[in-house]
Amino acid sequence: MALLLRTVARHSVYASHLQFGPLCRHAVPMGTTAKEEMNKFWAKNANLNRPMSPHITVYRWSVPMVMSISHRATGIGLSGGISLFAVAALVLPGNFSNYLDLIHSMSYGPAFLAFSKFALALPVSFHTFNGIRHLRWDVGKGFKIPQVYRSGYTVLTLTLLTSIALASI
Template identity: 65%
Template sequence: MWSLHCLSSGFGAESEVLLTMARQGVSLSRPHYSVFYRQAAPMGTTAKEEMNKFWSKNAKLSRPMSPHLTIYKWSVPMMMSITFRGTGVGLSGAISAFALAALVLPESYPHYLDLIHSLSVGPYLLGLAKFALVLPASFHTYNGIRHLCWDLGKGFRIPEVYRTGYTVIGLSVITSIAVAFFL
């Protein structure tokens, strides 16, 4: 009881906290944090109730569910961004698939290359297949260089964004045609 008397004679908020801890039988010699979380107030609503309240309010105000991509005017920067992300995902998936195939398939690469040659595919169809394989890689490479220029702080004005976008598309197509039909 003497310790409670000593604590109660102190001044300030610290003495009040210590007095409360002493009354509850909390040991002051070791950390004891239960005092702090015992007094947490329970939540008044659940997440489901909050969600229902949100949707009811939006329905009452005649708000749309969510803006859809069809309401936006498509632009070159928007398409370049979406395509850049898509080619990145596609190329990483293709590289992973080829690496896994190299580990799992029983034959080596020259065997499968000879298999493709034995199919007697016409040169235009083979060129078209090479074009389809090279186009995403060249686009992703050139657009990656464009992004590196942006990292340097160059080309942020809207006319430059459009000009570099068209340049990336043009270079990608030219490179893909050159690789597909001349190599």
């Protein structure tokens, strides 16, 4: 092992800086430590009044930004809701009709039921229409900024109309 290290040291660019013991190798000493380098980095950024990292508060909110965040949030919410519903269907006693009768017996007013239907239909319709918008982007269409905004407003309008229509059924 020591012979191998000495052979490598003879052919190395840094051979004059390295010292080899029987089985250990010493690294070239650096002028500064990593902590000192990081302190210089943060001091420079503070002097230049730079933010610590790109963050939501740095940018002005726009329709594409809100649509992207909302698409991800609805996707997470819908998959979580479906998973919870599936687990509940597996572990709770009885069948679906028993729980549906329980909801009917609570005698909520029509306004509450319409709002509940709207609250369930809104994320489903938004995620569906925005997913279609993303599929259109996947084929390379609609990337110009006016088209991005127009398709965003179209998705929002269709989402609202569809959710109202589904809640009124």
